[in-house]
Amino acid sequence: MKAEFTAIIEPAPEGGFWAVCTEVPGANGQGETVEEAKVDLIAAVKLLLEDRLSALPK
Template sequence: MKAEFTAIVKRDGDWWLGWVEEIPGANAQEKTKEELLLSLREAVKDILELRCQEARDQAENDFEEIPIAI
């Protein structure tokens, strides 16, 4: 499954700053725009993986996973 998110990026002096507006906590600061976008992608992946694991842990056992599209 492929999902798209929106990165908000800006240059601040020697640094590039960025946030992913749909994922709270997905933010980064890097020296180049390219490095920033890579860091933001990794942040989103890490946060989503953590939230998936938390959801499975809360469900404990005997649950079903069903993909939904928005």
């Protein structure tokens, strides 16, 4: 199964970039480049979704 999420990536005032995923509250990332911010955001989304799945009743 493949899912698609929205990433909003903007320049950070202090330099670099920050990223958020609108569908996963709390998922954010940062990096010196857009690509680094995107990779960091993907890692954050994965961690949050794994944590939420582990909390489901079995």
